Amino acid sequence: MSKSTLDDAVAPVERHPWLAWWRQRPNLIRIISVTAFLLWWEYVGRGMNPLFMSYPTAIFKAGWAMTASGELPAALVASMVPFSIGLVLSIVGGIALGILLGQFWLLEYMLDPFLNALYVIPRVALIPLIVLWAGLELTGKVVIVTLVAIFPVIVNTYSGIKDVRGSLMEIGKAYGATEFQNFTKIILPAAVPYIMAGVRLSVGLAIIGIIVAEFFTAMTGLGGIIVVYANNFATAKLFVPIIVIGVLGIALSQIVAAIERNLSRWRVSERDRF
Amino acid sequence: MLKIDRVSKSFNVRPTGKKSAPAPGRMTVLDDINFEVGEGEFVSLLGASGCGKTTLLRIVAGLIRPDLGDVSLADSRIEAPRKDMCMVFQNFGLLPWRSVMDNVAFPLELDGVSRPEREEVAGHYIGIVGLKGFERHYPHELSGGMQQRVGIARALTRKPLVLLMDEPFGALDAQTREALQDDFMQIWKELKTTIVFVTHAIDEAIVLSDRIVVFSARPGRVERIMPSVVAQDRLARDVRARPDFALQVHEIRSLLRQQGNAA
Numbered sequence: 001m002s003k004s005t006l007d008d009a010v011a012p013v014e015r016h017p018w019l020a021w022w023r024q025r026p027n028l029i030r031i032i033s034v035t036a037f038l039l040w041w042e043y044v045g046r047g048m049n050p051l052f053m054s055y056p057t058a059i060f061k062a063g064w065a066m067t068a069s070g071e072l073p074a075a076l077v078a079s080m081v082p083f084s085i086g087l088v089l090s091i092v093g094g095i096a097l098g099i100l101l102g103q104f105w106l107l108e109y110m111l112d113p114f115l116n117a118l119y120v121i122p123r124v125a126l127i128p129l130i131v132l133w134a135g136l137e138l139t140g141k142v143v144i145v146t147l148v149a150i151f152p153v154i155v156n157t158y159s160g161i162k163d164v165r166g167s168l169m170e171i172g173k174a175y176g177a178t179e180f181q182n183f184t185k186i187i188l189p190a191a192v193p194y195i196m197a198g199v200r201l202s203v204g205l206a207i208i209g210i211i212v213a214e215f216f217t218a219m220t221g222l223g224g225i226i227v228v229y230a231n232n233f234a235t236a237k238l239f240v241p242i243i244v245i246g247v248l249g250i251a252l253s254q255i256v257a258a259i260e261r262n263l264s265r266w267r268v269s270e271r272d273r274f
Numbered sequence: 275m276l277k278i279d280r281v282s283k284s285f286n287v288r289p290t291g292k293k294s295a296p297a298p299g300r301m302t303v304l305d306d307i308n309f310e311v312g313e314g315e316f317v318s319l320l321g322a323s324g325c326g327k328t329t330l331l332r333i334v335a336g337l338i339r340p341d342l343g344d345v346s347l348a349d350s351r352i353e354a355p356r357k358d359m360c361m362v363f364q365n366f367g368l369l370p371w372r373s374v375m376d377n378v379a380f381p382l383e384l385d386g387v388s389r390p391e392r393e394e395v396a397g398h399y400i401g402i403v404g405l406k407g408f409e410r411h412y413p414h415e416l417s418g419g420m421q422q423r424v425g426i427a428r429a430l431t432r433k434p435l436v437l438l439m440d441e442p443f444g445a446l447d448a449q450t451r452e453a454l455q456d457d458f459m460q461i462w463k464e465l466k467t468t469i470v471f472v473t474h475a476i477d478e479a480i481v482l483s484d485r486i487v488v489f490s491a492r493p494g495r496v497e498r499i500m501p502s503v504v505a506q507d508r509l510a511r512d513v514r515a516r517p518d519f520a521l522q523v524h525e526i527r528s529l530l531r532q533q534g535n536a537a
Contacts, residue, residue: 266413
């Protein structure tokens with residue numbers, strides 16, 4: 001069944017032809033909406049005290065200057081290094097821990113009190129301790145990012161493995177799969193959509209993690225710039241790293257969503273079936 | 275060749291609070307089952323739901339152990355799933371993330387057969403079940419009937435001595451079911467594998483099998499073993515319209531109804 005016939009069947013019939021015309025063009029509506037917001041912001045922002053509020057053209061100028069001086073690229077790189085290491089540790093470590101907890105009951109019962117305790121304590125509360133143990137530099141930042149971002153990967157991998165349907169397991173059993181084959185050929189592929197959902201959440205949390213880390217440890221990177229310019233009331237410059245973080249977040253989650261769609265295609269289309 | 279010898283099985287029933295559930299305690303699902311299946315024979319296990327026929331098939335497959343008795347294939351006792359006995363599942367049992375080719379090649383992949391070799395064998399059986407051209411499709415892109423053809427092709431790749439089929443056409447609509455029954459008989463005519471076939475459809479049992487084992491329910495017992503009256507002709511033509519076919523359907527139906535009244 002093709003997707004379009006399905007949409008046609010579900011989409012309600014619009015009473016007015018002009019409404020139907022707009023309904024077909026969601027991107028046009030998005031562009032108009034954002035442009036209108038920027039114009040309104042420009043107009044209102046210019047009338048406000050520049051200590052408290054800035055406006056789009058001023059922010060763009062500030063961003064251009066900060067890029068030309070090399071300040072913004074340097075900050076971006078400074079943030080991306082601990083961010084990437086922490087994210088990779090979260091994904092690899094989270095999947096490994098989730099698999100271990102899901103496969104071995106002894107480990108599960110031994111470790112889940114600690115994981116639950118860590119999960120309910122806001123990780124921000126641990127930052128002074130982490131700084132004490134791991135320092136203000138790269139190691140400390142990586143530990144903060146990992147602690148913030150690893151949990152959804154662990155939890156989702158674990159539940160993905162625990163939720164594998166009995167009927168799928170029976171296929172392996174009936175055809176004489178070994179324990180290892182059962183794991184690699186049935187349990188793990190069945191858990192992939194869950195794991196990818198965990199990774200998507202983890203990326204968002206890792207971005208929060210790196211900015212918080214830069215606020216509370218050595219002030220470097222994008223988080224560092226935010227603190228410095230906020231303290232100096234350089235509001236236009238303050239907006240630049242915020243916008244860069246936003247763009248970065250959107251780009252990363254789009255990439256992960258694309259990978260997720262690709263790996264979970266069989267599941268998405270199972271959901272679309274009647 | 276396949277011998278079911280004094281097999282009994284009971285399960286613990288825990289109280290569920292539901293009124294329709296059986297009383298808590300020990301429930302006997304199979305009580306002293308004895309019969310043999312000859313080489314190349316097609317035997318159906320027929321009975322109402324809850325008569326233990328699927329449990330018996332799972333015991334034959336080595337998926338569960340009987341409390342008493344033995345199942346043996348060519349004089350060796352079955353204690354775990356064997357590679358020369360392959361299963362076709364009621365709900366097709368396909369792996370949804372694998373293409374038709376990779377689903378059919380799955381048993382050979384478990385056996386460590388190299389990719390080109392197993393794809394050649396799998397491709398051959400995909401052709402036999404009439405799915406040539408669908409090798410790269412995924413299960414969700416196929417109809418129920420086509421999915422079960424994949425399930426049958428997969429079970430054939432190991433060239434099993436015995437094919438175990440658990441209500442394989444039960445989840446299909448009437449027309450698809452008849453088409454698949456006819457096609458399956460043509461496949462069986464070529465391969466002549468021994469088949470143990472679980473069903474609750476009387477006409478299906480008569481059309482397909484050499485012999486029919488009729489079960490009574492709760493506890494599951496062998497009520498009667500009878501040959502199909504159309505067994506000689508079933509491969510040659512459609513026998514569903516024959517008067518003796520209708521008579522046997524009627525005979526089995528009254529047999530099953532008697533138990534219903536007794537229970």
